[in-house]
Amino acid sequence: MLIGGGKLMNSQNLLILLSDEHNKRMLGVSGHSHVKTPNLDKLASEGTLFENAYCNSPICVPSRAILATGRYNAEIGYWDNADPYDGKIPSWGHRAVEGNCDAVSIGKLHFLDDQAPTGFSEQINPLNVVGGVGDLLGLIRQELPVRKGAANMAKDVGSGETTYSNYDKKIAQDAKNWILNRKSSDKPWVLFVSFVCPHFPLIAPEEFYNMYPENEVPWPLLYDENKRSDHPYYLAMRKCMNYDDYFNEEKVRKATAAYFGLCSFLDHNIGTVLSSLEKSDFAENTNIIYTSDHGDALGMRGMWGKSTMFEESAGIPMILKGPNIPKSKNVKTPVSLVDIFPTVVDSLNLNKKSEDNDLPGSSLLQIASENDNYQRIVLSEYHAAASPVGAFMLRKGKYKYVYFAEGYDPQLFNLEEDPYEENDLARDNNFKKILESFHGDLLEICNPEEVNKRAKREQNETILKHGGIEAIKGRGDFGYSPAPGQKAEFD
Numbered sequence: 477m478l479i480g481g482g483k484l485m486n487s488q489n490l491l492i493l494l495s496d497e498h499n500k501r502m503l504g505v506s507g508h509s510h511v512k513t514p515n516l517d518k519l520a521s522e523g524t525l526f527e528n529a530y531c532n533s534p535i536c537v538p539s540r541a542i543l544a545t546g547r548y549n550a551e552i553g554y555w556d557n558a559d560p561y562d563g564k565i566p567s568w569g570h571r572a573v574e575g576n577c578d579a580v581s582i583g584k585l586h587f588l589d590d591q592a593p594t595g596f597s598e599q600i601n602p603l604n605v606v607g608g609v610g611d612l613l614g615l616i617r618q619e620l621p622v623r624k625g626a627a628n629m630a631k632d633v634g635s636g637e638t639t640y641s642n643y644d645k646k647i648a649q650d651a652k653n654w655i656l657n658r659k660s661s662d663k664p665w666v667l668f669v670s671f672v673c674p675h676f677p678l679i680a681p682e683e684f685y686n687m688y689p690e691n692e693v694p695w696p697l698l699y700d701e702n703k704r705s706d707h708p709y710y711l712a713m714r715k716c717m718n719y720d721d722y723f724n725e726e727k728v729r730k731a732t733a734a735y736f737g738l739c740s741f742l743d744h745n746i747g748t749v750l751s752s753l754e755k756s757d758f759a760e761n762t763n764i765i766y767t768s769d770h771g772d773a774l775g776m777r778g779m780w781g782k783s784t785m786f787e788e789s790a791g792i793p794m795i796l797k798g799p800n801i802p803k804s805k806n807v808k809t810p811v812s813l814v815d816i817f818p819t820v821v822d823s824l825n826l827n828k829k830s831e832d833n834d835l836p837g838s839s840l841l842q843i844a845s846e847n848d849n850y851q852r853i854v855l856s857e858y859h860a861a862a863s864p865v866g867a868f869m870l871r872k873g874k875y876k877y878v879y880f881a882e883g884y885d886p887q888l889f890n891l892e893e894d895p896y897e898e899n900d901l902a903r904d905n906n907f908k909k910i911l912e913s914f915h916g917d918l919l920e921i922c923n924p925e926e927v928n929k930r931a932k933r934e935q936n937e938t939i940l941k942h943g944g945i946e947a948i949k950g951r952g953d954f955g956y957s958p959a960p961g962q963k964a965e966f967d
Contacts (some may be wrong), residue, residue, distance in 0.1 A: 480848065485823035488798060489762040490666040492816070494543075496536065496584060496675040497782060498768035500529065500791040502739045510694065512539060515747035516795065521804050523797025524844040526624050528810040533791045534770040534782045535860045536957075537561070537610060539813065540586050543596065543769070544568065546817025546835050549857055550819035550922035555931045556860035557611035557940060560604065562588040568666070568820040569595025575826040583647040583670035584652065586957065594666075600650050601641070604671070604960050605959055607962045611859040612948045614861030615935040620716040621949065623862065624967060628955035629780055633678045633730040635685035640672045642742065647671055648745035652752040660757040664824055665964040666758045669749055673738045674772070676781070676956065678730075680737025687740055689732040696728065696775030697896060704777045705849060707887065707900070709838060709864065709880050714837060716862040719780050728775055735774055763798030763823045765840065768812065781863055785869040785878045785887075786897055790856045796840050798823075807844060810871045812854040836921075838965050850874075854923055866928035870914055877914035881928035886911060 502511045505520040527703055533549050537563040539560035541554035541861075549555065552565050561567075569579035573595065588594075605611075613621060623816040651669045658665070679685075698704060698963075705788045707843040723731070746766065747759040753759055771789045781790045794811060814837035821828065836855070843849075856869040865881040876897070878887040888902040888911055901907045919922060952966035 482750065487664055488552060488823045489664055489758055490820060491749075491762055491764045492666065493746055493749065493766045493870065494584075495766075495768040496670075496671040496672050497673055497770060498739065498742070498791045498793055499771045499774055499788050501788065502736070502774075503793055506569055506793070510688060510692075511736050513739060513743040515743045515765060516751060516793075519750065519764065519797055520795045522802060523764070523795055523801050524807055525842075526794040526796070526807045526809070526811045526840070528808055528871065529767065529792050529794035530761050530790050530810065530812045530854050530856050530869075531768075531770040531792050532623065532812050532856050533815055533858055533860075534784060534856065535858065536586050536769055537580055537605060538860065539769040542815055543813040546814050546837050548814065548836055548855055548921065550855075551857070552929045553930070553934065554807040555935060556610060556614045557605070557724065558615055560586060560588045560608075561592075562593060563593035567595035569596075569597075571817075571821060571826055572666050572824055574598050575824060576663060576711060577824050577826070579663040580665065580666070582650045582655065583643075584672050585670065589966070591634070591925075600654070601646065601960055609942070611861065611954075612939075612942055612951060613953055614946065615939050616945055617864060617932060617935065620712060620862060620864060622718055622844070623716055624953040625729070625739065625781065625955065626717050626719045626722050628953075629676050629678065630719075630727050630731070633727055633734050635682045635734070635737070636679050637681055637757045638644075638677055638679050639677070639959040639962050640675065640677065643784050644671045644673050644741070644745050647862060647943055648748040651749045653757050655749070655752045655758065658756065658758070665777060666820055666824060667750040667783040671742055672959070673742045673745075674735055675702055678734040680734045681741055684737035684741040684744070685734055686737075688736040693729055693732040695738060695779070696732070698898065699728075699775055701778070701899070707885070708866065709884050710779075710857060712864045713783065714779065716934060717779070717781070723780070726771070731780070732774065733769055735835070747824055751957070758819040760799060763796070763801065763841070765819065765867075766795040767795065767816075768792045769813075783858060784827045785856060785867055785876075788917045789913045790869055794840075805844065808850050809846075810852050810854045811843060812837070812856070815843070818946070820924075827918065835918040853921075854964045855918075858937075859906040859928070859929070865922060866931060868918060868922075870918055872914070872917065875910065877911070877918070878920055879915065879924050881952065886915075904957050
């Protein structure tokens with residue numbers, strides 16, 4: 477690969493650090509007034525921060541399938557949290573191993589199971605979907621069931637230890653040990669270290685929770701009913717998730733303090749991994765990526781968790797550091813998780829294949845070295861829990877366009893003038909041509925109505941496979957995928 481003025485890059489190892497549900501704004505380096513993330517801030521100061529980074533589906537399982545394969549969900553069809561990656565479509569792990577490199581995972585995968593051929597040469601303490609099946613209730617989209625996720629999320633908030641926090645500590649320690657025990661004479665490698673925090677339960681270890689007094693945390697933006705989106709898609713989603721039934725003022729403040737604490741706890745664990753890398757034989761020949769599978773609303777617009785196309789959910793943090801990566805650079809070029817696959821190929825200096833020409837992403841190493849291309853397009857789509865129809869988001873330039881299938885009105889936001897997406901320009905006839913242009917861009921990527929029909933058809937087939945809607949409802953709901961060695965709690 478060529479860097480900057482034509483300098484040939486040597487093969488570099490690659491450390492990918494992934495969190496779960498990290499709101500892009502909840503970083504010191506992003507200007508947050510409360511959240512303390514010194515290790516991630518340092519990483520950004522020594523590397524490049526991508527200001528306009530997005531997941532390609534704002535929910536765990538599809539997002540991770542897309543990250544693995546480097547392909548949009550409209551093509552690969554891992555629609556929801558009951559549709560885990562199974563290795564049938566090659567991953568960057570497969571590519572690395574084919575190139576005589578090691579591809580090792582530590583922590584949360586959210587794939588089918590430990591035996592699926594997902595491309596890793598070694599998996600250490602993986603977390604996968606419940607029972608190899610996952611969240612079947614999310615398949616029901618014709619008449620959205622009232623989910624218990626909101627009740628589970630609000631049930632226990634505050635300070636303390638959880639199976640997730642203990643799991644993340646182990647992930648950090650396992651990663652530290654792996655790096656320090658690795659010999660420089662061994663194969664080149666890509667190490668995927670995947671934490672679960674700050675994903676709920678919104679309970680932070682006491683040391684980190686106490687960093688954020690409840691009476692000092694900011695109130696969620698646009699929380700008041702009269703400030704929330706009145707788009708019918710999001711009205712249906714809030715009815716399904718019914719957050720207002722469980723989050724009173726006390727819960728909101730405790731949940732906010734806990735989420736901030738979990739961000740700092742995550743940062744601490746990332747610091748453990750980065751410190752071990754600095755002490756190892758690989759400090760000078762390893763590229764580092766930090767990102768998340770999606771964001772979190774954290775009460776904004778009266779919503780919690782992910783699943784929307786708003787910046788707090790579809791947007792993600794993304795930082796890149798390495799020997800040839802610009803320092804203290806902020807990149808405005810829109811990027812997304814599909815860019816990880818070509819980044820692995822470039823970092824390990826693997827041979828390109830003909831099928832790489834069809835990948836929608838580009839190497840982050842190259843993007844970081846170039847001038848901003850603000851007109852680059854990224855896609856995110858959602859076909860999962862609480863969504864009555866498929867949603868498709870395009871980011872290009874200063875605008876964000878959201879297309880909803882089955883006749884729902886689109887949305888359009890000017891993110892430069894309206895960063896919190898309060899003013900939907902799609903309702904203004906003056907923006908008709910921009911809407912038409914964006915729709916043309918979307919059609920060049922996929923036919924959204926066909927994709928929406930295909931997703932629902934395949935989801936209905938899965939429902940029948942598991943005994944029908946009533947059988948799935950009888951199985952019950954569970955709050956979140958348990959850490960290894962634990963069982964899901966259904967209710």
